[in-house]
Amino acid sequence: MSFEFTKSMILIVGLGNPGEKYKNTRHNVGFRVLDEILKDPQIIPVNQAELELKENKKFKAEMAEATLHSEKLLLAKPTTFMNNSGSAVAMIANFYKIEPENIWVISDDLDIPTGLIRTRHGDSSGGHKGLEDIIQKLGGSSFARIRVGIAPTPGTPNQSEAPLNYLDAKEYVLGNFTGREEAVIKSVVKKAVIYIIESAKIGQLIATTIDIK
Numbered sequence: 001m002s003f004e005f006t007k008s009m010i011l012i013v014g015l016g017n018p019g020e021k022y023k024n025t026r027h028n029v030g031f032r033v034l035d036e037i038l039k040d041p042q043i044i045p046v047n048q049a050e051l052e053l054k055e056n057k058k059f060k061a062e063m064a065e066a067t068l069h070s071e072k073l074l075l076a077k078p079t080t081f082m083n084n085s086g087s088a089v090a091m092i093a094n095f096y097k098i099e100p101e102n103i104w105v106i107s108d109d110l111d112i113p114t115g116l117i118r119t120r121h122g123d124s125s126g127g128h129k130g131l132e133d134i135i136q137k138l139g140g141s142s143f144a145r146i147r148v149g150i151a152p153t154p155g156t157p158n159q160s161e162a163p164l165n166y167l168d169a170k171e172y173v174l175g176n177f178t179g180r181e182e183a184v185i186k187s188v189v190k191k192a193v194i195y196i197i198e199s200a201k202i203g204q205l206i207a208t209t210i211d212i213k
Helices: 026-038 082-096 129-138 166-173 179-202
Strands: 010-014 054-056 061-068 071-078 103-113 116-121 144-151 208-211
Touching: 010 026, 010 082, 010 179, 026 071, 026 103, 026 144, 026 166, 026 179, 061 082, 061 179, 071 082, 071 179, 082 103, 082 129, 103 116, 103 129, 103 166, 103 179, 116 179, 144 179, 179 208
Parallel strands: 010 071, 010 103, 103 144
Antiparallel strands: 054 061, 061 071, 116 144, 116 208
16 A cells, blocks of 8 residues: 555445355445445546555455545455454554544445435444444444445335344345345445545535435
8 A cells, every 4th residue: 555644534445245145235235335436437546557456465355545636545345254344444544544534434224225325423333243343443433334225115025014133134134136126226326426426525424314216
């Protein structure tokens, strides 16, 4: 990595599980959003002809350096499994001295309906093991979250009156999106990318709810 240490650097992290087996699962929507961010022509790679993630074993992540207008960005996918995401995030943040408000984490959220995105700073993990590990390893929860809803929406076969129990939830998040969900998620990912890029341009993530409908 070649950036100088700077508190204004923004670390954007997509959460997911590594490997082809998990590539299209609901739990990996954070990876999908980050992949689409990498394709945006406004983001300029540093020391690369094309912007792509490269494995960094020291930080247990795939990473890329980029600039967006005057902002310096670090883009990362932890190469640990979801539940150990905090190790990579904490090591990167500590090494580059990145302030918590400049750590933006993109994750799935089982409590938010598919089609919605909610963003905020702070708050609990909401039972999300990846976020929980990040909170533990950072020693605080004041980083920003871009939470992409994956919960069943009313009228879909997965929708029920009762909440998903632990085993059902695990099977659900590790399952692939249905054809109907996939059409919605593609639009959600596009909206998330636009929001993140526009936020990065001003160096600030504003708490909001985005509904693609």
